[in-house]
Amino acid sequence: MMEGTSKGPSRKSGLLDSDVESVSVASLVTADSPRLAGENVEHAYAIARSNTAFPPIIVHRSSLRIIDGMHRLRAAVLQGRDEIDVTFFDGSEKDAFILAVESNVHHGLPLTLADRTAAAERIFKSHPEWSDRAVAAATGLAAKTVAAIRRRSATGEAAQLHSRIGRDGKVRPVNNAEGRRRAGILLVQNPDASLREIAKAAGISPGTVRDVRQRLRRNEDPVPLRQRKAELKTVQKIRAAMGGGPGATGRGLDQKAAMQALMRDPQLRMSSDGRLLLRLFAVHVETRQRQRLIKCIPSRWPRTVTELAYSCAREWYQFAKQLEACEGGETADSEQVLEDAG
């Protein structure tokens, strides 16, 4: 995903050649500007009229495309000059565009909000791994505005990335719940393993493993409440986007989503009774199988199967009532998550 691009959200290191060269104005390509409305002619005239020497423009070496300095180029033409001072940029087309945005944000005629928003959307496609703050720093938008644009335009690759690269070049997960659950299972299976061993196997940092271990010791969920809320919100957004398809049951519980959440809990997965509970629920969740099951029942058994089904239903009802009566901390906690996310 990152071929031909810089490793982190900064293009400052070693990409800009500091040597200034004089280049023929006619050889330069004027395309792919971050300005949606093109350059401002009045601004170019203003530069041309001011008799001060302007700094070199930045040009993408391989394509001779102007990255920064369209107005200065226009001013040079207005002044009747054939050549202009240029600093070449050696990098990918994608990075060249970002440099163009950064340059226009930080000096000269500022980009409009529409320009910057369009630039952010383009960066999401070319550099989906960048953090909101990194994109914000490049486009001159606020990080929260960038996050909002990302949510609006989240499609394909950008929506699937689970981690982002910050301005410090470090990779951080957007939601590390899966890594925490993996670590939780590994900690139960290998109680003597070091934090670093668990961290390596689970794909998270030792610091996070340490936090998971402390949570398990306190009998807490390895995933913090906030992350669980975020997961539930995501599930609900998907359900909303699907318009309430199979599995979405209106006001009722989304059985599949609830089942997936239960199956991710190491406490349930690591105990035999927990696994039994998951298996019992699992056979009920796939409602599309119901018609197939009805069809497979031999004609001599319908009455017996019906009675058996009612009997099981009564058992489950009693089970639910009994569970409801036990107002334990964990149960209340989970319900609070569901309520808050709703």
Next chain:
DNA sequence: ATGTTTCGCCTGGGTGTCGG
């Protein structure tokens, strides 16, 4: 080698201000 602490950064939520 391992566990712990520290640091700088991240996201997301809340609140108030400002300008189109």
Next chain:
DNA sequence: CCGACACCCAGGCGAAACAT
């Protein structure tokens, strides 16, 4: 009125430094 923005805060992260 709404969107963008600037703050502030909480909770979380990876990486490095430090202590044992």
